[in-house]
Amino acid sequence: MSAHPVDHAGTPAVHSNASEALLARARAVIPGGVNSPVRAFGSVGGTPRFMVRGTGPWIWDADGERYVDLVCSWGPMILGHGHPDVLGAVTAAAAAGFSFGMPTEREVLLAEEIVGRVGPVQQVRLVNSGTEATMSAIRLARGFTGRSLIVKFAGCYHGHVDALLAAAGSGVATFGLPDSPGVPPSAAGETIVLPYNDLAAVEAVFAERGDQIAALITEASPGNMGVVPPAPGFTQGLRQITQAHGALLISDEVMTGFRCSPSGWLGLEGVPASGAPDLFTFGKVMGGGFPAAAFGGRADVMAMLAPEGPVYQAGTLSGNPVAAAAGLATLRACTDEVYQRLDEVSGTLAGVVTESFTRHGIPHRIQWAGSMFSVFFREGEVTDYATARDQDAERFGRFFHAMLRRGVHLPPSCFETWFVSAAHDDEAVEHTARAIEQAAAQIA
Numbered sequence: 001m002s003a004h005p006v007d008h009a010g011t012p013a014v015h016s017n018a019s020e021a022l023l024a025r026a027r028a029v030i031p032g033g034v035n036s037p038v039r040a041f042g043s044v045g046g047t048p049r050f051m052v053r054g055t056g057p058w059i060w061d062a063d064g065e066r067y068v069d070l071v072c073s074w075g076p077m078i079l080g081h082g083h084p085d086v087l088g089a090v091t092a093a094a095a096a097g098f099s100f101g102m103p104t105e106r107e108v109l110l111a112e113e114i115v116g117r118v119g120p121v122q123q124v125r126l127v128n129s130g131t132e133a134t135m136s137a138i139r140l141a142r143g144f145t146g147r148s149l150i151v152k153f154a155g156c157y158h159g160h161v162d163a164l165l166a167a168a169g170s171g172v173a174t175f176g177l178p179d180s181p182g183v184p185p186s187a188a189g190e191t192i193v194l195p196y197n198d199l200a201a202v203e204a205v206f207a208e209r210g211d212q213i214a215a216l217i218t219e220a221s222p223g224n225m226g227v228v229p230p231a232p233g234f235t236q237g238l239r240q241i242t243q244a245h246g247a248l249l250i251s252d253e254v255m256t257g258f259r260c261s262p263s264g265w266l267g268l269e270g271v272p273a274s275g276a277p278d279l280f281t282f283g284k285v286m287g288g289g290f291p292a293a294a295f296g297g298r299a300d301v302m303a304m305l306a307p308e309g310p311v312y313q314a315g316t317l318s319g320n321p322v323a324a325a326a327g328l329a330t331l332r333a334c335t336d337e338v339y340q341r342l343d344e345v346s347g348t349l350a351g352v353v354t355e356s357f358t359r360h361g362i363p364h365r366i367q368w369a370g371s372m373f374s375v376f377f378r379e380g381e382v383t384d385y386a387t388a389r390d391q392d393a394e395r396f397g398r399f400f401h402a403m404l405r406r407g408v409h410l411p412p413s414c415f416e417t418w419f420v421s422a423a424h425d426d427e428a429v430e431h432t433a434r435a436i437e438q439a440a441a442q443i444a
Contacts (some may be wrong), residue, residue: 032064038416044396049061056427059081069409069421070408074220074283075286076288076289077270077340077419077421078421079334083329086333098324099320100321104414106325110126114331115329117331119271120297123303125294126293126318128323129159129249129293130283130293131160140302140305140332141279142214144304148214149209150163151193152164152166152192152217155228155287164191166178167179167188168321183264199241209222214248215242215279216242218235218252220251220264223255223374224417225360226272226416226417229368240271250278251278253280253281254281255267257283259284268369272325278297278298280295281294282295292324337422340423341424342420343370346368353375357440360440362443364379365391377392389391393414398443402442403438407431
């Protein structure tokens, strides 16, 4: 028997006494010991690290081990951990009151900031999570159009909404099948799942069912199967097809919003010639690490929401003053210099991956959405969920643990995005670069 724990890929895992003890305690009271499945290290093996603090680009686990953080709370920590502007705003807001359940100026300021950054968005409604934002946008689209069907793409994740936890059926354009126990066939059956970047499939399903489709929802640039940007003309085609059939187009910018640019993926790709999406969803960065999200769009569509209209949506903690303060301070601190630093850091690290992997003969492909990037353990372009799945997940698991042992915490899945922050300074970048070079040599 090995003297150390061994992950599923056969690589000795780093022993973590405190995290192992905490995980054992957690499993007694929390399913699987975690409150979100990807945190369990299920796809890479080993023990998830329980974190106790973070400063700038660094995080520390319960054993006192330090890591360069390339998860960044899955995107929100764009400024790094403990940014003084955000910390000051949160402290002041908390001192004035945690929650009121009534309107506050801070939620107005945050809404104004979002509307000011994303031109097509005329009004927003603040909520508490990306899942809540997409769920509410879907309900609003159905209420506005009076239709029930939703179109989504395989590999795009929009939160754990019943109607959107649908797997592709057996055909190219078939009704969805439940992707999780607990999702009734009736819920998934209102969703049509198509292959991403396939306009022909979209055209075919709208030709057949267009008068029944309320909305098509897509990640602005998918990041939940790894980064898989829309092909040139794809977003424009979606806009044209939905417009022609009276359906709404929902752009999910929960991940890319204010991360790719000051106005998200829209700021990089631009508004399609035939018009902007009707609705957008936001989260992560706009909450600054606190539970906050939003959905918004055209004023005539948003007017359907209660109390102005008949589509009901509510939330006790929506627009929470502490979360709104964190989000507002984060967005205001996201200067041009911040986005320039994000590009520099991600470009440097991706360059090290390319050089090291090439030198050691490791097949790989890097894809981008602004400063967000993914390393696919395969050759060739990744255009959809099928090609994203066609990679060497076992080798990624070995690379993940090799990096973890060297003090760099990657996202624990080969289908996730690498996130950097503006706080990743030269020390953190150099530390990560050395780890990449050494880990590549080890897994080769």
